[in-house]
Amino acid sequence: MRNSADYVVIGAGIIGCAITYYLIREGFTVCLLERAGFCAGSSSSTHTQVAIHNRFPGWDLVLSFKSIEILKNLSCIYDFEYEATGSLLLIESPNKLKWIEKTRKEQISAGIKSYFLTRGDLNREEPYLNRSINSAVFYPQSIRINSMLLCHALITDARRSGADVNLYTNVLDIVIKKQEIEKVKTSNGDVYTHNVINSAGAWSGNIGRMLGINIPIDLNKGQVVITEKLPELGIKMKSELQFKDEKRSSSGVNNKIKFWEKKDVRFTVSQTLHGNCLIGRIGENTNNLLDRSTSFLAIQEIISRAVMFMPILKDVKFIRTFAGFRPYSIDRKPLLGTSNKIKGFVVATGHGDRGIGWISTSKLLVDYLVGRKSFISINPFLFNRIEI
């Protein structure tokens, strides 16, 4: 490990790897520190989607379109299973049609392409879907990737360009001298630097505490079920349209209704290049950063909801389950930029359920650090908006 660097980046998830990739291109010396293997945090637990069907006009869409552009360009050099799959938004009942009509008009005006499919179209084109689903909208701009391979590609590239990547290196403390960062203490020794980038995702609050800086992160635990390899089940990414306040149980059993009300369960499937289907989704607010276990009840609920939408899934083998954290900021916008309190302390976190979809924030942050105009203003995302 080098003992000094222009920038120390903490966390080798999607965001830390992408920031390292961009910083090294600017000619800085960069030391990336990760306490476990690369992509050991939330970035290894994704549904692998950048789904445009749940984007609306505004900054979220700008970040997402830029991210797709970045990923597409990168996929010409590295293989991380980039696929322009498109996504299908399933409309289970006719009472949602008015909402989708209005929403599509707004989306189209912002450059989102979509095609309406009737029940007849679905029955013809999507033989594995429940035949009673009313209709669907196809969003051709949605893509999917393998987030672990993406991190690997970014790290490989950054390493080749001179980045010092240190896995199994836990950041223990950050030392300050005269309100300025002096060095980072790690389990493998110290690195002298004046600039630290905190891209520790769900754990970024812990890094902030080392400097007495409060970084409020709302944690939402998600769980995913993986099937055996299957033949292509139609459009590879499908999700149900569900309004936030809708509460239903697939089983109708009372104790499950209670469980359902506490958690947000929505059908989504993403089929990989190899045929495995990643099925979700479930979300549960938590404060427990230590518990990444999956639970029987959650997995059962995910599967029963999935079977409602795709009956064929009741006959397949589920080979693995995993859980991860969605690190949300309190206003759901990413937290980017320098702290007002400690010179050189930079935050890049709060990507919630959109780490892949908002990978473009890494480019935005590096443009800000070098004083360059970027594809969108960083102002709405600046960390100091919430720093007291």
Ligand SMILES: Cc1cc2nc3c(=O)[nH]c(=O)nc-3n(C[C@H](O)[C@H](O)[C@H](O)COP(=O)(O)OP(=O)(O)OC[C@H]3O[C@@H](n4cnc5c(N)ncnc54)[C@H](O)[C@@H]3O)c2cc1C
């Ligand atoms: C179930 C689920 C499904 C999701 N699906 C999608 C999806 O389809 N599309 C999408 O865009 N997003 C999705 N997300 C969200 C996405 O996973 C996150 O937004 C993203 O991974 C956050 O990336 P990150 O780099 O900020 O954090 P992480 O990937 O968590 O990286 C932070 C890293 O910091 C390291 N670290 C922590 N403390 C220290 C320390 N003291 N020293 C050194 N290293 C440290 C950790 O080990 C970790 O590797 C999903 C999330 C979940 C949970």
